[in-house]
Amino acid sequence: MTTKVSSAMQDLTDDYAFTGTISGTAANTPSFSVRLSADQSIPNAAYTKIVFDSENWDTNSAFASGTFTVPSGQAGKYLFVFKCAIGLLDATKTMLARLYVNGAVSNYTHDSLVSPVANFGAYILVSAVINLSVGHTVEAYCYQNNGGALDALATGNEFSGFKLIGV
Amino acid sequence: MISANGLMHLGYTPEVDFTLRDDSDGKGVYVESWKSTDAQPTEEAITTADSQWDTAYDAQAYARLRKVEYAKLNQFEMQFDDQRDSTTTWVDAVNAIKAQFPKPE
Numbered sequence: 001m002t003t004k005v006s007s008a009m010q011d012l013t014d015d016y017a018f019t020g021t022i023s024g025t026a027a028n029t030p031s032f033s034v035r036l037s038a039d040q041s042i043p044n045a046a047y048t049k050i051v052f053d054s055e056n057w058d059t060n061s062a063f064a065s066g067t068f069t070v071p072s073g074q075a076g077k078y079l080f081v082f083k084c085a086i087g088l089l090d091a092t093k094t095m096l097a098r099l100y101v102n103g104a105v106s107n108y109t110h111d112s113l114v115s116p117v118a119n120f121g122a123y124i125l126v127s128a129v130i131n132l133s134v135g136h137t138v139e140a141y142c143y144q145n146n147g148g149a150l151d152a153l154a155t156g157n158e159f160s161g162f163k164l165i166g167v
Numbered sequence: 168m169i170s171a172n173g174l175m176h177l178g179y180t181p182e183v184d185f186t187l188r189d190d191s192d193g194k195g196v197y198v199e200s201w202k203s204t205d206a207q208p209t210e211e212a213i214t215t216a217d218s219q220w221d222t223a224y225d226a227q228a229y230a231r232l233r234k235v236e237y238a239k240l241n242q243f244e245m246q247f248d249d250q251r252d253s254t255t256t257w258v259d260a261v262n263a264i265k266a267q268f269p270k271p272e
Binding site: 040043044045046047048049050051066141145147148 | 170171172175181182186187188189190191192196199
């Protein structure tokens with residue numbers, strides 16, 4: 001039997017100590033957070049997948065080899081956040097970060113910057129809510145056109161995501 | 168080896184004429200999309216051009232090193248002071264940098 005709490009039964013301005021157990025609640029999982037264990041070289045002017053290899057957490061073991069794959073029974077809307085940081089850009093050079101969904105990119109998962117000065121420590125934060133089906137994949141890519149290879153920094157790159165509930 | 172530098176050495180512009188991609192799967196950089204109206208160069212031609220670009224870039228190492236040192240000089244003030252004081256500090260400083268990073272024969 002379900003009994004609703006109402007102001008006719010209780011004074012809702014009082015304080016009550018809850019001693020029961022909450023069950024059946026939705027959780028924001030699958031959820032993951034990953035980083036780089038070492039710097040990764042990014043060649044000049046090529047969109048390069050960041051192979052995140054150090055997991056802070058990965059609730060459903062859905063992240064492997066730099067790729068998040070929606071597990072069975074977990075289709076839905078996900079929020080992803082990708083922070084990309086690379087070694088020093090020369091003035092006027094460009095850096096881009098983007099998320100590839102099933103190997104393709106859209107303008108909604110993409111951001112860029114142009115270095116305003118020499119020796120610019122550049123980073124970009126990309127966030128996106130994406131509606132995914134089971135088996136869909138999400139990967140993080142970085143681009144720079146400094147002329148030679150630059151490092152994606154272990155100290156600055158992070159990729160995280162989790163399933164939204166109630167939407 | 169496909170590289171942006173090789174394609175640029177052949178006269179093409181990134182994101183205008185081509186887009187490159189590396190899936191970090193050990194297979195290296197590949198052409199994700201070719202946008203130029205020209206036919207896409209062969210991998211062999213790109214590799215050769217990349218090597219030529221490397222050679223040209225390395226040949227300019229002395230110039231890049233000199234430029235860093237030149238930027239540390241307040242050259243206009245040195246020239247003014249030299250003219251006023253009949254000294255040669257500016258020429259001496261530039262010559263010292265050229266001697267430190269000589270142009271390859």
